Amino acid sequence: MAIRLASCVASALLAFASPAMATDTLAVPNAAQIQWAVFGSNVFFRNLNDFDSSWLGCCYNYWLDLTTDGGRAMFAAFLTARTNGSAILLTVPAKGTASAINQLGNW
Numbered sequence: 001m002a003i004r005l006a007s008c009v010a011s012a013l014l015a016f017a018s019p020a021m022a023t024d025t026l027a028v029p030n031a032a033q034i035q036w037a038v039f040g041s042n043v044f045f046r047n048l049n050d051f052d053s054s055w056l057g058c059c060y061n062y063w064l065d066l067t068t069d070g071g072r073a074m075f076a077a078f079l080t081a082r083t084n085g086s087a088i089l090l091t092v093p094a095k096g097t098a099s100a101i102n103q104l105g106n107w
Helices: 002-017 071-082
Strands: 024-028 035-038 042-045 062-065 088-092 104-107
Touching: 042 071, 042 104, 062 071, 071 088
Parallel strands: none
Antiparallel strands: 024 088, 035 042, 042 062, 088 104
8 A cells, every 4th residue: 555655656746847847936026126028919028137147138038928818917916016016936947048937926
């Protein structure tokens, strides 16, 4: 029984350890410090490298896609945090590659 349980736990851990789930997270202490611009249907975050120099620099490397419900929800959350000067966290698949932001919030 213990071996079967250990096998199930190991299988579950392997399922969640997929390289496709790897992300890089950036913590910004005050969302009002993030520079941003709307271009087309995207909101670009322009200065994330100011908070961690290992992230790509200006100007069109990280974005929210406003054509999706998730992108619009994350933009609303960002604007709220910006207005309040709150801390915010965001994730991308890999900080060294230009990509859409896939998670934004304060967790």
